[in-house]
Amino acid sequence: MRKTALFYTSFIFLVIIGLVVAVDLTNSQSQRRFGRNLQVLTEVQSKEQLQKIMEGIADALGVKCNYCHDVNNYASDVKETKKKARVMLKMVMTINRDFINWEGAEVVDCYTCHRGQTKPQIKGALK
Numbered sequence: 001m002r003k004t005a006l007f008y009t010s011f012i013f014l015v016i017i018g019l020v021v022a023v024d025l026t027n028s029q030s031q032r033r034f035g036r037n038l039q040v041l042t043e044v045q046s047k048e049q050l051q052k053i054m055e056g057i058a059d060a061l062g063v064k065c066n067y068c069h070d071v072n073n074y075a076s077d078v079k080e081t082k083k084k085a086r087v088m089l090k091m092v093m094t095i096n097r098d099f100i101n102w103e104g105a106e107v108v109d110c111y112t113c114h115r116g117q118t119k120p121q122i123k124g125a126l127k
């Protein structure tokens, strides 16, 4: 009797552990499906949200996806432009978090400087 009870308890325990592991795997797989190499946009919740951000970035610079990406492997970091864009993302997030953060303030985004070009115009105001 005692042995059977112990067997059932262990069995139920294993089933619960199995379920926890399965749920965890599903979560990390859905994470990986839309972003295997997201180092800055870590808060992005879905494939659709990432797609919207990427279209916004491309539009702000006046380029297509292949300006930054090997379109056969979006996670790859072979292009210098992608690495620069990652630095730019960090810069913009820092500006909005630490500098332009008073109530009612507009945010800075890629278009603020780029205006549809890869090289923003410089006027030399600080020289």
Ligand code: HEC
Residues within 6 Å of the ligand: 034, 035, 036, 037, 038, 039, 040, 041, 042, 050, 051, 054, 055, 057, 058, 061, 063, 064, 065, 066, 067, 068, 069, 074, 075, 081, 082, 083, 085, 086
């Ligand atoms: C100006 C450069 C730039 C352009 C243009 C651009 N991307 Fe990206 N993309 C990035 C950067 C940088 C990351 C990585 C962000 C990070 O590390 O959080 C990224 C990440 C991604 C990822 C995630 C890849 C992975 O698995 O980690 C996908 C998918 C993606 N971009 C799709 C697109 C699509 C589709 C377009 C065109 C509509 C596009 N991107 C245009 C810079 C760009």
Ligand code: HEC
Residues within 6 Å of the ligand: 057, 061, 081, 082, 084, 085, 088, 089, 092, 108, 109, 110, 111, 112, 113, 114, 118, 119, 120
């Ligand atoms: C404060 C102004 C500013 C903002 C905001 C900004 N950039 Fe830039 N970006 C620059 C400047 C200046 C350069 C240098 C251009 C040059 O090489 O002469 C540059 C260069 C780049 C380059 C390299 C271009 C090349 O061909 O080498 C990429 C890619 C880029 N920015 C992406 C972005 C993305 C994506 C965002 C939004 C997340 C962004 N930038 C926001 C000012 C800005």
